[in-house]
Amino acid sequence: MFDVLIIGGGNAALCAALMAREQGASVLLLESAPREWRGGNSQHTRNLRCMHDAPQDVLIETYPEEEYWQDLLKVTGGLTDEKLARLTIRASATCRDWMRSHGVHFQAPISGTLHVARTNAFFMGGGKALVNAYYRSAEKLGISIRYNAAVDALDIDNDGRFLAARIGTERIEARSCVLASGGFESNREWLREAWGQINGEWVADNFLIRGTRFNMGVLLKFMRDAGADMIGDPSQSHCVAIDARAPLYDGGICTRIDCVSLGVMLNKNAQRFYDEGEDFWPKRYAIWGRLVALQPGQIGYSVIDSKAIGRFMPPVFPGTKANTLHELGLLLGLDPVAFVHTIEEYNAACRVGTFDHGILDDCHTEGLTPAKTHWAQPIDQAPFYAYALRPGITFTYLGLKVDERATVHFDGKPSANLFVAGEMMAGNVLGKGYTAGVGMAIGTAFGRIAGTEAANAAGFSRQKKNNQEKVRNGDA
């Protein structure tokens, strides 16, 4: 029997496994995906949001706790547990050396990433390189790993104590367990149910899944039905607007469309529906998925002109291109008359001052609803381009309610040996919205806590081990 069982194979699961092993526990990690798809959504990540009170290795200037907390408060609109959020923030300041000790490399900020080098530490090669490093370290430390191991149920006694995990008829016992098997974004049925119908349309049927195809939410549903305390709204998620031609799963970062703030966004009726110039793109990026989801047909069209070319990250698919607005409207399958009218109305409302995409500039619209408050320039320089966008779900926020020890609760009572980390509990900190690198910060902080606590619950701790050694060496 293993001391600690880890269910899941992404960043949080690996952090938990490594920490538990470091305490001396024997560890088995069960990843539901095959080896080549291992790592869940972590393989699509890129960075870690880090608090720091002085410039540190790859981070410039300072990003103090209070500013980090305010940023989180703003994006979540208050849907966050301050105690757990501050714990995550503080942990983000000190985890990098531990990450490095397990082979993770950070890269010095270069080229386009400079303006996020203050708040975020970038993984060299991205999240898959990080996941590879953790798996290598885990194997080296003697952690047992099984792929294609999708746990479908747990045996839990009446006191909320973990007894065993089940894979079909197989029963895997352990002294303690960490759940880190992600959310339910790959489960189309559940998404459909969570989002429901708007104007007769099943909203989620038009969603693309930007992350892993393996997060079916099986254990999340099991825990909910088993009476675990839950937190979060099932319709809340990291939901961004991505290229409508993106693959159904695993589109990852490259399907993003970065030009929304440079032009206008129209819906299926060729109408604008939100201020494209509200704030900098990294800050507003995560709101557009939800905005598009609430539009008819769950589709939006970002329209730009030639002035924008070379000012945004190149998209993976070529844009629809036309020499006149009328033709572009036709190519998009929109009513060309309404399309041209909307753009001309916008163009006429533009009050162009000094355009500067690097600041909240003074180019704005007047007398237009909704307004475009910055970077408003007429769309008048042919050729014109458009990108069709759909909501892309990266990960969901519905999860298990935890305390600062990452313990799973039943009716307000903590389990003695069942812990949870990562996407399965991120909703405690992140009730809605998103800001870059926070998912990895939560996963790393709570993965490490859950691993340590699980080892403790199984009778292992560094303290205890040291004492045992002292006894053996005759020092005590």
Next chain:
Amino acid sequence: METLEGLINEARGLAANELEVSRVMTICNSCRYCEGFCAVFPAMARRLEFGKSDIHYLANLCHNCGACLHACQYALPHEFAVNVPKAMATVRLQTYTDYAWPAALGTLYQRNGLTLALATAGALSLFLALVMIMRGTLLFTPLHGNFYAIFPHNTLALMFGTVFLFAMLALGIGVRRFWRTESPGPASAGAMAEASGNVLQLTYLGGGHGEGCNNADDAFTLWRRRFHHFTFYGFMLCFAATSVATLYHFFGVLEVPYPFFSLPVLLGVAGGIGLLIGPTGLLWLNLRRHPMHGDQAQKPMDRGFIVLLLVTSVTGLTLLLWRDTGAMTLLLAVHLGVVMALFLTLPYGKFAHGIYRSAALLKWAIEKRQPTKLRTADE
């Protein structure tokens, strides 16, 4: 990818392997997670689309280190099937073929195993035949390392000088064609120093973090860099040994046989040992290489060149050890035959990668000093 994109690329006159690099770079350019690994990615990020000259430049900038393949969220089994090292390797061969001089010999790259075999067999036969003609038989009473008693110095200098100069000319013309497809502008002293440093230290086999590149799996290793260093510096030492010996002969400093503790012999021995360790290591790594790295079809070219270098050092060192015996003539003929084969195939084999890669690194050193035309923001 889109059929529309395919049509556009076809209109741009790209071959299938160049199209693949264009497709892959378009995906990489919208991801950019790999920018810390090597120069390919920052160079890519300065472009929005990829024409023939961009593709050839980026392909030669790629060191085939494999890091970006293991880190790639879009590698197989993902439907995007991104494999930068493979796409780049395929185009590199295309580059060598396209820019080769004389153009007709460019096709030798395509059948490099055969080329090497024929060159080696031919050169060996030539030297053995020369011995027969000049001395009638291969085995003699010991000549005590007096090579020139068999092949007069001037004959050797003429033969090897001609072949070597031709090789340098052919490679020079090829790399000049490569450079001129899209010249990045004049090279500053800083750019030249940086590019030289990158070549001499193999900076981009360091992985961006100093732990090395990938070989068999997703773990990093510095051995490819080390064995490459042994090979390169071993080759240079052997070259220096030959050059010094030639100078000694012309200026009458020393007469053959040079004593063991003379400069040409010491340089040759050191170089020979380097060329023993380096190619052996590279061959070992090559056999254990992850099958998705690079272009499998080019393995005969890689291994052919490695083995030829290895045979050069083995025959050279053997010759040194037995130069005082009756076997010297035979050993000398074999060694010279191998070296001649090496020289003959320099411009039409794996050796070319060093020349083209150095040129690409210089292009990058120049380009990175120029302001970018794009203002794309990341994240």
